[in-house]
Amino acid sequence: MESVDGRVILFIIVGGVLFLLGRRVQLMAMMWQSWKDAVKAVPARRKVAFGSVRHVLKLALVAALVLWAVVHVGRFM
Incomplete structure (x- = not known):
């Protein structure tokens, strides 16, 4: 009887290992x-x-042009 119990446990272990390997x-x-x-x-x-x-x-570039225009408009007025 012990050899059959050992095989069942072995099949359970092999099945668990194969399941984990498949998940990996x-x-x-x-x-x-x-x-x-x-x-x-x-x-x-x-x-x-x-x-x-x-x-x-x-x-x-647009911001620089607007800033340049504001600075130069102030000089001319």
């Missing part, structure tokens, strides 16, 4: 997919970031 593989696959999606999103985010920088530079 599933987690690894999900992380790999997330990493691939993040790498694909980099060019789009870079484009948006450079667009924002250009917009800020344009606003700074």
Whole structure:
């Protein structure tokens, strides 16, 4: 009888180990997919970031022109 009990315990242990291994593989696959999606999103985010920088530079140029105009209008009046 003991050999049968030992086999049952062994099957339970092997089943638990296979379950945990499967969960690890599933987690690894999900992380790999997330990493691939993040790498694909980099060019789009870079484009948006450079667009924002250009917009800020344009606003700074307009602000500088307005400041220059205010300073020079004060001199002429």
